[in-house]
Amino acid sequence: MSFEAQVIAAYGRHLQVRDATGVCHDARPFGRKMHCVCGDRVLCQSDAAHGEVHVLEILPRTSVLSRSTLRGDGEPVVANLSLVVVVFAPLPSPDLFIVDRYLCAASSAGLRALVLLNKGDLIDGVSDSALTEGFSAAGYPVLRCSTTRSEGLGPLREALHGETAVFVGQSGVGKSSLIGALVPEAQLVTGELDRDAEGRHTTTSSRLYDLPGGGQLIDSPGVRDFAPAIDMLEPRSLGFPEVDRLGVACRFQDCQHLREPGCAVREAAETGSFDARRYESYRRLRRLYAQLREARGPGRNAAGRSQRE
Ligand SMILES: Nc1nc2c(ncn2[C@@H]2O[C@H](COP(=O)(O)OP(=O)(O)OP(=O)(O)O)[C@@H](O)[C@H]2O)c(=O)[nH]1
Ligand SMILES: [Mg+2]
Ligand SMILES: [Zn+2]
Incomplete structure (x- = not known):
């Protein structure tokens, strides 16, 4: 039996897909060359005898955010988005070049982008504007928030309403914490978290969540560097x-x-x-x-x- 579904989690070749009735299935791409990413709409087939679901085909993407591999080849990161939210914070030490590069990747994919400064509780107004003025001058909307103090979440909810958005950025800026604050069910899913060398939790795979009130939000693993395709x-x-x-x-x-x-x-x-x-x-x-x-x-x-x- 074949059916259409959406990829809601992708960890290498281990996928989780959700069908039209809302049921989730573990799935694998059928064939070595198929590269499914979170947000993909796919055609699946369930192999009842082996209790497996195979992804037969990726349906045409409306958009795809891509990166370059070290060899210079383009590789999809997430698909079918409407908005890229580039998150950064005063801590860990921000690398604004990464923010710039995500913004370039968004524009090259024809996607709107928003810059989000999290951990507002750790910064004063002067340093805040030093970090954000280049992005505002370029024309990007800039939002500020503090997840720990629950500040700035209202305007963020408004900006995300009805969008299919991804949170991208350096590791440790608070992407998953933010998603936990915006999507109550997100706290239940801890399977994707791992501890890094310093014992901190870090996201290892992308996962899509439904926003209360409409829209979808994808959490993605943090990066040390990023190059657009x-x-x-x-x-x-x-x-x-x-x-x-x-x-x-x-x-x-x-x-x-x-x-x-x-x-x-x-x-x-x-x-x-x-x-x-x-x-x-x-x-x-x-x-x-x-x-x-x-x-x-x-x-x-x-x-x-x-x-x-
Ligand atoms: N002070 C402060 N700390 C925060 C805030 N938001 C998140 N944190 C902390 O920052 C650390 C990293 O948060 P995560 O949500 O795991 O960051 P992430 O961006 O998902 O990290 P990766 O999954 O590795 O990409 C945690 O210890 C959080 O408690 C905030 O607004 N203020
Ligand atoms: Mg995370
Ligand atoms: Zn010139």
């Missing part, structure tokens, strides 16, 4: 909205906004109208973009396979 990036701006806007005034049409004369992007960064940190982040991503293309080697097409294969 390079083939999906807009080649001129790499997904930075400021570069996109300012770049129209560059002298050369194919300006990479590095050392070219008459570069309006670099000039804006020098005069302060483009956040200098964001510009530095653009430059780093530009270098990484070149490195990953190099790593993949010549003669590989957009799907990351050799053209001769």
